[in-house]
Amino acid sequence: GVRGRRGMAASTSTAGVDTIDPREVATFEADAAFWWDEEVGPFAPLHTMNPVRCGFVRDVLVRHFDTTAAGAGYRGGVGFSGDGEGGGEDATTTTTAGTDTSASFSSVSSVSSSDSRRRPAASAAQPLAGLRLLDVGCGGGILCEALARMGADVTGIDAAPGNIAVATAHAALDPEVARRVTYHAAPAEALLAAGHSFDAVLSLEVIEHVADPEGFVRCLSGLTRPGGAVVMSTLNRTARSYALAILAAERVLAWVPPGTHDFGKFLTPEELGVLAARGGLEMREAAGMTYTLRGLGGGSAATGGRWHLSDDTSVNYIISFSKA
Numbered sequence: 001g002v003r004g005r006r007g008m009a010a011s012t013s014t015a016g017v018d019t020i021d022p023r024e025v026a027t028f029e030a031d032a033a034f035w036w037d038e039e040v041g042p043f044a045p046l047h048t049m050n051p052v053r054c055g056f057v058r059d060v061l062v063r064h065f066d067t068t069a070a071g072a073g074y075r076g077g078v079g080f081s082g083d084g085e086g087g088g089e090d091a092t093t094t095t096t097a098g099t100d101t102s103a104s105f106s107s108v109s110s111v112s113s114s115d116s117r118r119r120p121a122a123s124a125a126q127p128l129a130g131l132r133l134l135d136v137g138c139g140g141g142i143l144c145e146a147l148a149r150m151g152a153d154v155t156g157i158d159a160a161p162g163n164i165a166v167a168t169a170h171a172a173l174d175p176e177v178a179r180r181v182t183y184h185a186a187p188a189e190a191l192l193a194a195g196h197s198f199d200a201v202l203s204l205e206v207i208e209h210v211a212d213p214e215g216f217v218r219c220l221s222g223l224t225r226p227g228g229a230v231v232m233s234t235l236n237r238t239a240r241s242y243a244l245a246i247l248a249a250e251r252v253l254a255w256v257p258p259g260t261h262d263f264g265k266f267l268t269p270e271e272l273g274v275l276a277a278r279g280g281l282e283m284r285e286a287a288g289m290t291y292t293l294r295g296l297g298g299g300s301a302a303t304g305g306r307w308h309l310s311d312d313t314s315v316n317y318i319i320s321f322s323k324a
Contacts, residue, residue: 028139031257032162035140036170042256045249046142046205052289052307053204053318054146057231060285060320061200062127064229108155108182108196126151134198134223136188137206141167141181147202148180155198161185188219197225204233204318207272208265214275221279224323230281233289233318237266241315269313281321289316 034041122129129151135144138156140163147154158164164185171177184191201224203216210216220230235241242263249255267275273283290310309318 027257028158028160029162032140032160032166035142035163035166042260043140043142045255046139048305049289049291049307049316050142050146052309053143053233054150056287056289056309056318056320057147057202058127058150060231061131061229062122064284064320064322065131065199066122108184108191108194122151128152131199134188134191134196134201136201136203136220136223137209138167138183139163141170141183143202143204144181144183145171145174145177148177152180154181155191156181156183157186157188157191158183159185159187188216188223192219192222197223198228199225200229200231202231204231206234207232207267208234208261210265213265213267214278217272217275217281218279221276221281221323224281226323228323229284230276230321230323231318232272232321233316234272235261235266236314236317237263237268237271238314241266244315269317269319272319276319276321281323284320284322286313286317286319287311288313289318291316 031042035043038044038047127150128147131152133147133152133154135147135154135156138144138158141156144154144156144167156164156167158167164183167181168183171181171183201220203220207213207216217232220232224230235245246261246263250258250260269286276283287309288311290308290312292306292308
């Protein structure tokens with residue numbers, strides 16, 4: 001099941017209705033210091049999951065932008081991204097990020113809707129070179145830093161200022177990362193209102209924490225330029241996800257604090273697909289993220305297992321979408 005939590009627990013709808021949950025933000029603020037504890041604590045499981053998430057993101061974005069830049073486009077339908085656990089920091093060299101938390105968003109590296117879909121030639125070490133990405137609900141920057149190391153210019157935003165402070169401080173430890181990553185403590189709608197758009201928008205393990213999923217998806221779409229891509233991951237609403245993500249992870253094994261997840265907010269892939277279609281997005285590729293446990297017992301079990309992509313979407317899953 002899902003392990004760990006993300007930083008943007010809620011956002012605001014495109015209709016302007018404020019749906020940020022102060023209780024969720026306060027919880028993430030209280031835990032912010034633990035974001036880069038890779039062995040124990042509430043975010044250790046995300047470190048274990050991150051290479052698999054990054055592998056999926058890398059592959060779908062390379063296929064999307066390299067194919068469309070060549071004029072081929074997609075043939076339609078949903079493609080399955082098969083088994084694998086590559087990507088992330090283990091699959092790349094260091095080339096990454098600068099940080100900025102100014103509310104004016106003057107440093108946001110976004111694109112205009114008229115920009116070409118072509119991008120500079122990428123390399124094996126930097127497959128995302130030339131892409132401008134937005135991570136909505138970036139938490140302490142786990143995903144942002146990995147994307148930057150793959151060559152992308154990344155903006156990370158989060159509703160919890162404590163998360164942004166931790167992310168900014170950690171990025172500063174690596175000057176290469178600090179040149180490619182910019183952070184802002186703000187909801188996604190603030191960037192949308194400022195007119196920013198990006199080649200691709202990512203929001204992983206976030207939508208299950210928002211109060212208005214449809215408005216949230218519409219906002220993600222609004223921040224994506226025409227021809228761009230959106231990637232989301234979340235938890236399916238099944239008996240198995242309840243047993244693993246809530247009963248096991250929260251109450252029995254204590255990998256994450258009790259109350260981290262609300263089963264009623266979980267979305268099936270079909271439901272997420274409907275929300276995406278209403279927001280002007282088309283589903284392209286989907287995969288389950290499966291955790292193989294190696295032994296039992298607290299944090300060691302939370303970080304000692306293996307994540308891999310599979311066709312089992314009954315618990316964790318990740319989906320890519322395109323915007324016409």
